Amino acid sequence: xxxxxxxxxxxxxxxxxxxxxxxxxxxxxxxxxxxxxxxxxxxxxxxxxxxxxxxxxxxxxxxxxxxxxxxxxxxxxxxxxxxxxxxxxxxxxxxxxxxxxxxxxxxxxxxxxxxxxxxxxxxxxxxxxxxxxxxxxxxxxxxxxxxxxxxxxxxxxxxxxxxxxxxxxxxxxxxxxxx
Numbered sequence: 662x663x664x665x666x667x668x669x670x671x672x673x674x675x676x677x678x679x680x681x682x683x684x685x686x687x688x689x690x691x692x693x694x695x696x697x698x699x700x701x702x703x704x705x706x707x708x709x710x711x712x713x714x715x716x717x718x719x720x721x722x723x724x725x726x727x728x729x730x731x732x733x734x735x736x737x738x739x740x741x742x743x744x745x746x747x748x749x750x751x752x753x754x755x756x757x758x759x760x761x762x763x764x765x766x767x768x769x770x771x772x773x774x775x776x777x778x779x780x781x782x783x784x785x786x787x788x789x790x791x792x793x794x795x796x797x798x799x800x801x802x803x804x805x806x807x808x809x810x811x812x813x814x815x816x817x818x819x820x821x822x823x824x825x826x827x828x829x830x831x832x833x834x835x836x837x838x839x840x
Contacts, residue, residue, distance in 0.1 A: 668734035677724045688713045689810045711777050714763030721759050737829040758809040769798035
């Protein structure tokens with residue numbers, strides 16, 4: 662299949678995909694480094710991390726709405742029904758984890774009695790700090806973030822395999838110009 666024959670995502674879909682990919686990878690590594698900041702400034706960086714998670718949720722909602730209005734282009738016919746089902750499951754898992762990771766992080770923060778500073782306004786936690794709830798939510802956040810990161814790596818590896826080994830031009834679907 663030549664690049665000219667490949668149907669592509671719309672430019673807004675491509676933009677959302679790429680922005681979210683950069684945010685997710687960046688926030689993953691930023692989250693891993695939070696403990697390395699001095700305690701007196703760590704809260705500022707934790708808040709940036711939270712704001713990034715909130716941004717991911719907002720962008721995910723936009724992405725889901727856009728996807729319902731403009732369905733994605735079809736997979737290459739060479740994939741077959743079985744691989745197409747696996748690809749769909751992989752995408753559903755990505756979308757689920759893109760919601761679970763930030764929402765569990767916000768829930769963990771609120772359960773710990775900490776709010777979110779949006780700088781124009783603050784969202785205070787309506788709860789007293791409760792380690793019995795915030796501790797397990799921290800585990801959910803950490804485990805789901807690791808799962809998301811490794812699923813993203815797998816997603817990239819499969820896309821590169823399609824592009825360079827199978828040569829079915831799958832990555833052209835994400836090219837604004839088809840090149």
